[in-house]
Amino acid sequence: xxxxxxxxxxxxxxxxxxxxxxxxxxxxxxxxxxxxxxxxxxxxxxxxxxxxxxxxxxxxxxxxxxxxxxxxxxxxxxxxxxxxxxxxxxxxxxxxxxxxxxxxxxxxxxxxxxxxxxxxxxxxxxxxxxxxxxxxxxxxxxxxxxxxxxxxxxxxxxxxxxxxxxxxxxxxxxxxxxxxxxxxxxxxxxxxxxxxxxxxxxxxxxxxxxxxxxxxxxxxxxxxxxxxxxxxxxxxxxxxxxxxxxxxxxxxxxxxxxxxxxxxxxxxxxxxxxxxxxxxxxxxxxxxxxxxxxxxxxxxxxxxxxxxxxxxxxxxxxxxxxxxxxxxxxxxxxxxxxxxxxxxxxxxxxxxxxxxxxxxxxxxxxxxxxxxxxxxxxxxxxxxxxxxxxxxxxxxxxxxxxxxxxxxxxxxxxxxxxxxxxxxxxxxxxxxxxxxxxxxxxxxxxxxxxxxxxxxxxxxxxxxxxxxxxxxxxxxxxxxxxxxxxxxxxxxxxxxxxxxxxxxxxxxxxxxxxxxxxxxxxxxxxxxxxxxxxxxxxxxxxxxxxxxxxxxxxxxxxx
Numbered sequence: 001x002x003x004x005x006x007x008x009x010x011x012x013x014x015x016x017x018x019x020x021x022x023x024x025x026x027x028x029x030x031x032x033x034x035x036x037x038x039x040x041x042x043x044x045x046x047x048x049x050x051x052x053x054x055x056x057x058x059x060x061x062x063x064x065x066x067x068x069x070x071x072x073x074x075x076x077x078x079x080x081x082x083x084x085x086x087x088x089x090x091x092x093x094x095x096x097x098x099x100x101x102x103x104x105x106x107x108x109x110x111x112x113x114x115x116x117x118x119x120x121x122x123x124x125x126x127x128x129x130x131x132x133x134x135x136x137x138x139x140x141x142x143x144x145x146x147x148x149x150x151x152x153x154x155x156x157x158x159x160x161x162x163x164x165x166x167x168x169x170x171x172x173x174x175x176x177x178x179x180x181x182x183x184x185x186x187x188x189x190x191x192x193x194x195x196x197x198x199x200x201x202x203x204x205x206x207x208x209x210x211x212x213x214x215x216x217x218x219x220x221x222x223x224x225x226x227x228x229x230x231x232x233x234x235x236x237x238x239x240x241x242x243x244x245x246x247x248x249x250x251x252x253x254x255x256x257x258x259x260x261x262x263x264x265x266x267x268x269x270x271x272x273x274x275x276x277x278x279x280x281x282x283x284x285x286x287x288x289x290x291x292x293x294x295x296x297x298x299x300x301x302x303x304x305x306x307x308x309x310x311x312x313x314x315x316x317x318x319x320x321x322x323x324x325x326x327x328x329x330x331x332x333x334x335x336x337x338x339x340x341x342x343x344x345x346x347x348x349x350x351x352x353x354x355x356x357x358x359x360x361x362x363x364x365x366x367x368x369x370x371x372x373x374x375x376x377x378x379x380x381x382x383x384x385x386x387x388x389x390x391x392x393x394x395x396x397x398x399x400x401x402x403x404x405x406x407x408x409x410x411x412x413x414x415x416x417x418x419x420x421x422x423x424x425x426x427x428x429x430x431x432x433x434x435x436x437x438x439x440x441x442x443x444x445x446x447x448x449x450x451x452x453x454x455x456x457x458x459x460x461x462x463x464x465x466x467x468x469x470x471x472x473x474x475x476x477x478x479x480x481x482x483x484x485x486x487x488x489x490x491x492x493x494x495x496x497x498x499x500x501x502x503x504x505x506x507x508x509x510x511x512x513x514x515x516x517x518x519x520x521x522x523x524x525x526x527x528x529x530x531x532x533x534x535x536x537x538x539x540x541x542x543x544x545x546x547x548x549x550x551x552x553x554x555x556x557x558x559x
Contacts, residue, residue, distance in 0.1 A: 013039045017055075024062065033062040049086035053079045057091075057098055064102060072102055093122035093131055100138060104145075113142050133162035137175055144178070149185045156182065173202035173211045177218060184222045192222050209246040216242055217251060220258045229265045236262060253282030257295050264302050272302050293322035300349075309353045313439045316349065350394045353401070367484055372396035374480035374521075381520045382476060388443045395445030396477055399452050402432030426461045429453055447471035452478050457511045467514075475514045479505075479521050482512065498525060 020035035040055040060075030076098050083091035100115030116139050123131040140155030156179045163171045176199035183192035196215050203212035216239035223232035236259045243251045260276035263269075276299050283291035296319035303312035351369065375396040376389055384392060403411065406428055410421050417425060432449040451465060451474035458466030470478075486501035496504065502522055509518040 013042050013051075016042070017058075020058065024065075029062040029065045033059055036062065049082045050088040050091050053082035053086060053088065053091040053095065056082060057095055060098060064098075064105070069102060069106065073099075076102065089122050090126040090128050090131070093119045093126065093128065096122070097131065097135060097138065104138070104142065109142050109146060113139065116142070129162055129166055130168060133159045133166065133168070133171070136162065137171075137178070140178065144182060144185075149182050153179065153182045153186075169202060170206045170208065173199045173206060173208050173215070176202060177211060177215055180215070180222070181218055184218070184225050187225070189222065189226060196222070210248055213239065213243045213246065213248045213251050217254060217258070220255070220262075224258070224261065229262050232258070232262050233266070250286065250288075253279045253286065253288065253291050253295075256282065257291065257298060260295075260302070261298055264298075264305070269302060269306060273299070276302065289322050289325060293319045296322065304349060309349070310435060310439060312349060313353075313436075313441075317439055317441060347390065347394060347397075350397045353398065367488065368397045368400060370484045370488075371399065371477070371480045374483055374525075375477050377524050378476050378480060378517065378521045379473075381524050382472070382517060384473075384476075391441055391443030391445060392448075392473060394441065395443075395448035395473065396480070398432070398436070398445065399449055399477055399481065400428065400432070401435055401449060402428035402430065404435070405431050426453070430462050445473075448473045448477050450474070452481055454478070455512045456514055460512075470514075472514075475517055479513050479517055482508075483521070483525070502526075 016035045016039035020032040020039070023029070023032035023035065036055050036059045040052060040059070043052055043055065056075050056079035060072040060079065063069075063075060064072035076095055079098070080092065080095045083095055096115045096119035100112045100119060103109075103112035103115060116135050120132060120135040120139070123135060136155050136159035140152045140159065143149075143155060144152035156175060160172065160175055160179070163169075163175060176195050180192045180195035180199060183189075183195055196219055200212055200215045203209070203215065216235065220232050220235045220239060223229070223235055236255055240252065240255045240259075243249065243255060256275050256279035260272045260274075260279060263272035263275055276295055280292065280295045280299070282288075283295055296315045300312045300315035300319065303309075303315060355368070372393045376393050379389060379392055380386070406424055410417065410424055413421070429450050429452065433446050436446060436449060448471070450462070451470055454460035454463065454465045454470045454474060455478075456467060456470070456475075458464050482505060483498075483501055486496045486504060487498055489495045502525060505513065505518060506522070509515040
């Protein structure tokens, strides 16, 4: 027979579990894990596989809270095996819920939804209404992230009814927080206010200080969504005061971020930069990658309004890098939408900067956009990796960024340039690279900026590179650049037709241009004269200049 644990042993296990849960509630996850592991060691050999499954599940939860998702997954796999060995339907249901939560965090929404439904069926079979309510909440979270706000509200409403019927007041506050967020997304302002009021009252009754601070934080988002900046500023002050009073300093950085967004909207850029800087410091100090990415994105919008183009692109790039890191780590369910929004913002801002560069030259308005279109079509035909095409386009848009330092008297001079004037003009590729030195684009565009005036025969500038010494992206750009120059009116001549321009360029193939690329370009232009210009898959308007706040952070999950 399997040896049963003594009464003292069971008491020790219970005591360790109580200590672990207390540590979890206060955020001391490593301490909680140590207690759970000690309890599991004392339980070993008892044959109580169901309880072992619960302990393994709780250990996994501490790993998940600490960001070690692989260790959590291993624990959940062991917990599932123990539950199946014990024949415990309810323990298996709990494990599947934990697996769903983990999949949700990794952005695998279909997988999460499958786990939740499987868990819910088992919980319903075991008549565990508490777990069914938790699963309804989690299914609502999936719908919410998928943008199905009405579906999310329906799941949340089912969950709320069960929690209240069961008297589980400690679950009500966080759930009402989710419901308030859905009402905000649906622009049901009064319903959102009512949900947040009820959530805060519930948190007061249960002593749930963390959720109470989150309710205050979501009130800020509600006021931002309503474009009521004065109310949002007051809500920021309330949230910050409460967070500091309750010792919930982990939310201080996010509140400072909101304050920066509000100051930006109120036309106080210095204050906005200071508050966002404080939020960024807090994010990096706490190693909160999600907050760091959001803050850098908001700083980019601030710099955009101030015309600080290089700094805003640097911020956008750092935000893009961080969101990509979160996607790889599996730490944000809807990170893909964040990355797409940043990529749209990237291109729109780059296009605006390119347009501002051209504004000094009355003959080249739209030149960078047209060159980018031609260059992308040629790059496609030449087999450039499609994933790099959006960033290649940005390089084409910014290829003349160094001309910001060229006087308009030189750019608009109707006659031939003097040698000194040519020296100034020929310096623009190197100056462009200097301007972009602090911006590490996801795909390196600097060779395009630096070498687009090199010639195949080595007679170009700035370095006189020849043949395949010239980076292929710059060779592609050179062909597109010359074609647009020939087909547009300049200070010293009228525009050539496309056919005439191609005939002129044909004489320079093998001298000015890579002959293989020119041949491809000629075919592309002649075959696609009526085709629409290439646009990358994410090309669209960026978030509007009136964008006032970050997307909501992860909704509370029920485990």
